[in-house]
Amino acid sequence: MPPLRSAAALVVAGILGLVTAACIGQTAAEDGASNDPQVAANPPNPGQLANFHKALADLQGRRTGRVTIVQIGDSHTASDHFSGRLRELFQQRFGDGGRGMLPPGSPFPYYRPYQVEVSQSGRWEVLSSNSSANGDAGIYGLSGFVVRGRTPTDTMTLNASEGRVFDRIEVEVMRQPGGGALDVFIDGRSAGVIDTKGSIYDLHRRSFDAPGSAYVELRPRGNGTVDIADWAVYRRGPGVVLTSHGFSGAQVKLLDRWNFHFVAEQMRNLRPALIILAFGTNEGFAPQERLGDYAAEFRSRVQALRQAAPGASIVIVGPPDANRLPSYCGRIKGERPCAPLSRSEAADYSHRLAGGDRALCRWHTPAAVDYVRRAQQQVARQMNVYFWDWSSVQGGTCGADRWTRQELAHRDRVHMRQDGYWQSADSLFETLMRGYRNR
Numbered sequence: 316m317p318p319l320r321s322a323a324a325l326v327v328a329g330i331l332g333l334v335t336a337a338c339i340g341q342t343a344a345e346d347g348a349s350n351d352p353q354v355a356a357n358p359p360n361p362g363q364l365a366n367f368h369k370a371l372a373d374l375q376g377r378r379t380g381r382v383t384i385v386q387i388g389d390s391h392t393a394s395d396h397f398s399g400r401l402r403e404l405f406q407q408r409f410g411d412g413g414r415g416m417l418p419p420g421s422p423f424p425y426y427r428p429y430q431v432e433v434s435q436s437g438r439w440e441v442l443s444s445n446s447s448a449n450g451d452a453g454i455y456g457l458s459g460f461v462v463r464g465r466t467p468t469d470t471m472t473l474n475a476s477e478g479r480v481f482d483r484i485e486v487e488v489m490r491q492p493g494g495g496a497l498d499v500f501i502d503g504r505s506a507g508v509i510d511t512k513g514s515i516y517d518l519h520r521r522s523f524d525a526p527g528s529a530y531v532e533l534r535p536r537g538n539g540t541v542d543i544a545d546w547a548v549y550r551r552g553p554g555v556v557l558t559s560h561g562f563s564g565a566q567v568k569l570l571d572r573w574n575f576h577f578v579a580e581q582m583r584n585l586r587p588a589l590i591i592l593a594f595g596t597n598e599g600f601a602p603q604e605r606l607g608d609y610a611a612e613f614r615s616r617v618q619a620l621r622q623a624a625p626g627a628s629i630v631i632v633g634p635p636d637a638n639r640l641p642s643y644c645g646r647i648k649g650e651r652p653c654a655p656l657s658r659s660e661a662a663d664y665s666h667r668l669a670g671g672d673r674a675l676c677r678w679h680t681p682a683a684v685d686y687v688r689r690a691q692q693q694v695a696r697q698m699n700v701y702f703w704d705w706s707s708v709q710g711g712t713c714g715a716d717r718w719t720r721q722e723l724a725h726r727d728r729v730h731m732r733q734d735g736y737w738q739s740a741d742s743l744f745e746t747l748m749r750g751y752r753n754r
Contacts, residue, residue: 357702357704358746358749358750359630359701359746359747359749359750360701361750362699363628363699363700363701364589364628364630364701364747364750364751365628366588366589366626366627366628367382367588367589367627367628367747368628368750368751369588370382370588370589371409371588371751372751374409374410374553374554374555375409377553379553380412380552380553381412381549381553381554381555381556382409382412382554382555382556382588382589383412383415383555383556383557383558383585383586383587383588383589384401384402384405384555384556384557384558384587384588384589384590384591385457385557385558385559385560385582385585385587385589385590385591385624385627386398386401386557386558386559386560386561386590386591386592386593387457387559387560387561387570387590387591387592387593387594387620388559388560388561388562388565388591388592388593388594388632389561389562389563389564389565389566389593389594389595389596389597390561390562390563390564390565390596390730391561391593391596391635391730391731391736392559392560392561392562392593393423393426393561393562393563394425394427394561394730394736395427395428395429395559395561396731396733396736396737396740397593397731397736397737397739397740398429398557398559398561398740399428399429399430399559400736400737400740400741401557401740401743401744402429402430402555402557402559403429404740404741404744405555405557405744406554406555406557408555408748409553409554409555410552410553410554410555411550411554411555412549412550412552412553412554412555412556413481413482413483413547413548413549413550413554413556414428414429414430414431414475414481414547414548414549414556415547415548415549415556415557415558416457416458416485416545416546416547416558416560416581416585417431417433417458417473417545417546417547417558418458418459418460418462418545418560419458419460419461419462419471419543419544419545419546420433420434420435420439420441420462420471420543421433421434421435422441422443422460422462423441423443423563429476430475430476430479431473431474431475431476431479431548432473432474432476433471433472433473433474434471434472435462435469435470435471435472436468436469436470437464437466437468437469437470438464438465438466438468438469439462439463439464439469439471440462440463440464441460441462441463442454442455442460442461442462442463443459443460443562444459444460444562444569444572444573445459445562445563445564445565445569452571452572453572453573453574454489454516454542454574455544455572455573455574455577456487456518456544456545456573456574456577456578456580456581457545457558457560457573457577457578457581457582457585458544458545458560459560459562459569459573460544460545461489461542461543461544462542462543463540463541463542463543464535464540464541464543465495465535465537465539465540465541466535466537467534467535467536467537469534469535470532470533470534471532471533471534471543472530472531472532472533473530473531473532473546473548474529474530474531475528475529475530475548479529480527480528480529480550481525481528481529481548481549481550482524482525482526482527482528482549482550482551483522483523483524483525483548483549483551484499484501484506484522484523484525484528484531484546484547484548484549485520485521485522485523485546485547485548485549486499486509486520486521486523486533486543486545486546486547487518487519487520487521487543487544487545487546487581488509488511488518488519488521488541488542488543488544489511489516489517489518489519489542489543489544490510490511490512490513490515490516490517490518490519491511491512491513491515491516491517491540491542492512492513492514492515493512493539493540494510494511494512494513494539494540494541494542495511495512495535495536495537495538495539495540495541496508496509496510496511496535496536496538496539496541497509497511497533497534497535497536497541497543498533498534498535498536499521499523499531499532499533500531500532500533500534501523501525501528501530501531502525502528502529502530503530503532506523506525507521507523508536509521511539511540511541511542512539518544518577518580518581520584526551531546531548533546544577558585558587564597565594565597566594566597566598566601567592567594567595567598567612567613567616568612568616570616570619570620571616575619575622575623578623579622579623582623582624582627585624586624586626587624587626587627588626588627588628589627589628589629589630589747590620590624590627590628590629590630591629591630591632592616592617592620592629592630592631592632593631593632593705594634595633595634595684595687595688595691596634596635596637596684596729598634598683598687599634599637599680599681599683599684599685599686599687599688600637600639600681600683600684601683602665602683603664603665603682603683603686604665606683606686606687609686609687609690610690610691610693610694613690613691613694614694614697614698617629617631617694617698617700618698621698628700628701629698629700629701630700630701630702630703630747631691631694631695631700631701631702631703632703632705632743633687633688633691633692633702633703633704633705633706634684634687634688634705634706635705635706635708635709635714635715635731635739636680636684636705636706636709636711636712636713636714636715637680637681637684637715637728637729638653638678638679638680638713638715638716638728638729639678639679639680639681639728640676640677640678640679640728641668641671641675641676643671643676644673644675644676645676651676651677651678652677652678653677653678653679653713653715653716653717654677654678654679654713655679655680655712655713656679656680656682660674660675660682661682661685662682664681664682664683665682678713678715678716678728679713680712680713680715688704688706692704703743703746705739705743708738708739708742715728715729716728718731718735722734723735723738
């Protein structure tokens with residue numbers, strides 16, 4: 316935290332910041348860069364969300380009992396503020412189908428899913444598809460995690476938030492040679508045992524009826540390795556389930572480490588009506604020359620999800636605005652202005668950054684963020700899926716800086732506060748419902 320200064324000094328600094336921002340903005344404009352923020356995302360065309368809207372209509376008409384949404388993304392999804400608010404809005408409108416699938420246990424620090432509290436104790440080993448260090452590509456399903464236990468002192472719990480209950484639990488494990496037994500307890504009573512021994516490493520699902528329950532505990536018996544892929548809780552009766560899987564620091568290429576035989580099987584069970592894919596921030600902070608043909612690579616991952624869930628509508632959520640102040644620029648970050656890169660700065664951005672160019676010493680959107688966003692838009696057009704420009708909610712370029720000053724985003728100008736994520740989710744919900752209301 317920067318040292319406190321007098322009110323007069325802050326006023327002077329603020330005036331200087333405004334003057335500097337105006338000068339930088341003028342320079343960028345003179346160099347041909349556009350500073351006009353987008354104020355609204357384009358609405359989807361009628362066909363892009365047809366399957367999703369039909370599923371919602373069938374739910375309201377009692378022709379189906381559940382509509383599932385699957386969201387996959389980076390840290391903006393991992394926090395569950397964005398996906399949690401979206402889940403809440405859909406469940407308020409269409410009914411509560413339960414929390415749905417979650418990664419097993421508590422697989423990363425600060426994991427705080429909405430609607431449930433989760434914990435794990437003992438010596439569980441967490442394997443993540445977001446880490447290439449494990450040498451274990453191909454063992455992951457939709458959650459992107461495998462949590463491995465070996466002894467009865469390894470325990471994993473899920474507790475529904477106050478006032479909430481569930482009626483069914485599903486546990487997905489990986490059967491394997493030498494696999495051990497997993498005890499399942501619901502509300503403190505034994506509900507059964509899952510045998511994870513098998514001839515090959517393969518996904519296995521077990522369901523347990525648990526009407527009006529609120530607590531689940533999983534515990535290996537200690538007679539072999541137990542690999543847990545995910546668990547899920549559902550409510551009886553019609554409603555929406557939004558299953559979200561987020562990975563801090565991730566790029567969309569982490570999907571390459573998933574076993575799409577497992578993913579396709581899980582999608583057949585879930586039968587999602589909508590898939591939301593929300594990556595791009597971490598790619599946007601990478602050197603653009605290292606991204607290669609990002610559009611082609613992004614398209615291949617969208618196509619893999621489409622093949623796994625051919626009945627689902629797909630929404631690509633572009634990266635929100637995010638701003639950088641290079642580390643060589645000094646510590647008093649909050650007083651620096653934000654202004655977009657000029658065209659010449661954007662064209663030679665990586666070289667300027669590596670060389671410590673002092674002209675970059677203001678908050679700005681890294682050059683690759685726009686490149687990634689445009690590539691995702693291109694893929695959406697080619698595949699006729701809806702692209703939602705998250706940055707439009709923030710007012711376009713330098714929106715992250717504005718939201719930070721409005722206390723809607725954190726000081727890193729990348730991650731949002733709860734209110735920022737909720738405002739974003741409200742906007743996406745309204746956009747997704749726009750065509751449905753006109754049915």
